Amino acid sequence: MSTGTLTIDLAAMAKNWTALDAMSQAETGAVVKADAYGTGIGRAARRLAQTGARKFFVAVAEEAADIRHALGPDPEIFILSGHMSGDTDMISDLNLIPLLSSIDQMLRHFEALPGAAFGIQLDTGMNRLGMEPAEWEAVRTLVIPQAPKLIMSHLACADEPEHPMNAQQLAAFTQMTDGIDAPRSLAATGGILLGPEYHFDVTRPGIGLYGGLPFIDAVPVVSIDLPIIQTRDVATGESVGYGNTWIAERPSRIATVSCGYADGIIRAMGPNTELFAAGTRVPIAGRISMDSIGVDVTDAKDLPSSLQLLGQHQSVDTLAANAGTIGYEILTSLGARYTRRYIG
Amino acid sequence: MSTGTLTIDLAAMAKNWTALDAMSQAETGAVVKADAYGTGIGRAARRLAQTGARKFFVAVAEEAADIRHALGPDPEIFILSGHMSGDTDMISDLNLIPLLSSIDQMLRHFEALPGAAFGIQLDTGMNRLGMEPAEWEAVRTLVIPQAPKLIMSHLACADEPEHPMNAQQLAAFTQMTDGIDAPRSLAATGGILLGPEYHFDVTRPGIGLYGGLPFIDAVPVVSIDLPIIQTRDVATGESVGYGNTWIAERPSRIATVSCGYADGIIRAMGPNTELFAAGTRVPIAGRISMDSIGVDVTDAKDLPSSLQLLGQHQSVDTLAANAGTIGYEILTSLGARYTRRYIG
Numbered sequence: 001m002s003t004g005t006l007t008i009d010l011a012a013m014a015k016n017w018t019a020l021d022a023m024s025q026a027e028t029g030a031v032v033k034a035d036a037y038g039t040g041i042g043r044a045a046r047r048l049a050q051t052g053a054r055k056f057f058v059a060v061a062e063e064a065a066d067i068r069h070a071l072g073p074d075p076e077i078f079i080l081s082g083h084m085s086g087d088t089d090m091i092s093d094l095n096l097i098p099l100l101s102s103i104d105q106m107l108r109h110f111e112a113l114p115g116a117a118f119g120i121q122l123d124t125g126m127n128r129l130g131m132e133p134a135e136w137e138a139v140r141t142l143v144i145p146q147a148p149k150l151i152m153s154h155l156a157c158a159d160e161p162e163h164p165m166n167a168q169q170l171a172a173f174t175q176m177t178d179g180i181d182a183p184r185s186l187a188a189t190g191g192i193l194l195g196p197e198y199h200f201d202v203t204r205p206g207i208g209l210y211g212g213l214p215f216i217d218a219v220p221v222v223s224i225d226l227p228i229i230q231t232r233d234v235a236t237g238e239s240v241g242y243g244n245t246w247i248a249e250r251p252s253r254i255a256t257v258s259c260g261y262a263d264g265i266i267r268a269m270g271p272n273t274e275l276f277a278a279g280t281r282v283p284i285a286g287r288i289s290m291d292s293i294g295v296d297v298t299d300a301k302d303l304p305s306s307l308q309l310l311g312q313h314q315s316v317d318t319l320a321a322n323a324g325t326i327g328y329e330i331l332t333s334l335g336a337r338y339t340r341r342y343i344g
Numbered sequence: 345m346s347t348g349t350l351t352i353d354l355a356a357m358a359k360n361w362t363a364l365d366a367m368s369q370a371e372t373g374a375v376v377k378a379d380a381y382g383t384g385i386g387r388a389a390r391r392l393a394q395t396g397a398r399k400f401f402v403a404v405a406e407e408a409a410d411i412r413h414a415l416g417p418d419p420e421i422f423i424l425s426g427h428m429s430g431d432t433d434m435i436s437d438l439n440l441i442p443l444l445s446s447i448d449q450m451l452r453h454f455e456a457l458p459g460a461a462f463g464i465q466l467d468t469g470m471n472r473l474g475m476e477p478a479e480w481e482a483v484r485t486l487v488i489p490q491a492p493k494l495i496m497s498h499l500a501c502a503d504e505p506e507h508p509m510n511a512q513q514l515a516a517f518t519q520m521t522d523g524i525d526a527p528r529s530l531a532a533t534g535g536i537l538l539g540p541e542y543h544f545d546v547t548r549p550g551i552g553l554y555g556g557l558p559f560i561d562a563v564p565v566v567s568i569d570l571p572i573i574q575t576r577d578v579a580t581g582e583s584v585g586y587g588n589t590w591i592a593e594r595p596s597r598i599a600t601v602s603c604g605y606a607d608g609i610i611r612a613m614g615p616n617t618e619l620f621a622a623g624t625r626v627p628i629a630g631r632i633s634m635d636s637i638g639v640d641v642t643d644a645k646d647l648p649s650s651l652q653l654l655g656q657h658q659s660v661d662t663l664a665a666n667a668g669t670i671g672y673e674i675l676t677s678l679g680a681r682y683t684r685r686y687i688g
Binding site: 002003033034035059060061062063079080081082084085086087101102104105123125126127128129132156157159160163165227229230232234238239240241242243244254256258260261262264266267268286289290291292294305324325326328329332333335336337 | 346347377378379403404405406407423424425426428429430431445446448449467469470471472473476500501503504507509571573574576578582583584585586587588598600602604605606608610611612630633634635636638649668669670672673676677679680681
């Protein structure tokens, strides 16, 4: 086995869902797009459904098949990109609910699948997806009688609780939807943490389920262990890896592990990142290669057969900070070569 | 169809292989690890075999199955991570050739599969994979009579032709292997460009096949087209995307395309990157989201239904520079959600 092992703790995922669910009076859904943030959409959806989720959110129609297959006909599956050209058959066959984000999409849906379920996505200032206030004003009296399954919007700055954009979007959403007899949803993980006025009828946690910030109480879900291919001694002054960027400052022991940026170990994190040898910090030595990483294991007493990159000693958010990005990108970059192991 | 389309030009890949093959008198292999740098290992291997490649290189044993399935029993498939614990059955069943990189691996291989094919990986200064000179000295008289299929090493600085490391590694490799009656290999794409003394018997081009630097004459292989989900007008002063990082400086038109960092569009490239609307440059507006990207299409006359991120107007190396990385990472990060379309 020369690939890394990605261990996914489904019990931790369930615990995170339950904790986020307990924070609101709303119904709690689950965002499982991007292969459930790299954890495996079928397994994640099944566990979250067992835990209580009944509404699942994906980015594109193609992502819904694994959920429908895993969970059968009952759960509602919402598509955040709405009803795109070419999606009609999938929406119909899999009984999906597109979150219509424009009048174009609305016309496409009503014409292609009259009477079929749908939701509405409103733009409240992020200017990404959703109908503008003026568009919505023009069509709402036509739409409401057709009983949308959900009316939603998305917050641009929910990770920054003090940002004035949050209150602005809340006010806009309230104004656009007050008095409408349909379930409403504004909050993803960050929105849940902002407090009850953001919760409405349905919440849509994503990153928090998978152990990432801004849900600081999240239980870690993913760990990554990388098998050592070989170890070697290098003398003071010898270099390691591409471009000779790492030079031994003392007689050192280098382990080369199997895993690299082709597995989503973002190359930019190299200079700042440590792995763990059974609890001992062992820093990356030199550039991350496509399929391997050199690690300075000089300080490790008893070298195990694999080193841990992500897990109890180091979170996705630490890796994200090392790479100059966010935990979401760490998780969704994890590639196909890992052996995926489910526990819990 | 709400996913991006990844178009892979197999004729261009074949042309790159042929051009690299023409640059040396050596036999030209093909590095197809990391799913053939994101292009699809089965299809890539088949086309490269039709074009003349007989030796294929993968990072881990698990990657070899698609090649064996696509090409049948004849081509030689070399595993760069060697013979790892747990790999014996795969190596035996698929008739793979591990590039043994340590005495540990050698003992494992000779004991588990006596008489089975193998190659040798030597370290000539990169300190990543391969036997050290002293190790090699200790075992070479035992190994040579067993007819290794290949003796190879890898250059740490081949992308920098003037780097003194290249000549040092060449000298070390020559010293470690001169007089041995087995095929020798030192050069990947960069090494081929360094000149004939680096070529030996077998070359191992990777990135050059897929259209990336340092092979400046490479024909582009991969293009990415992203469907527009919706467009909207924003007024001067309005913000777009997470964190409100982009503010309209004029009345603008924003297109949201379906694709994001979960598809390997590295988040760090956002602030510097443009897409193309049928030839017109249209810059990214705001942060790249997980599944979507806002694009300022104000200057595009006739908006097509999709925007191009990668292709004739923009190379993998431009995207890499925008993201502060290398073309290799751009290609190997491309995710599973694209519709992959093969041409040529």
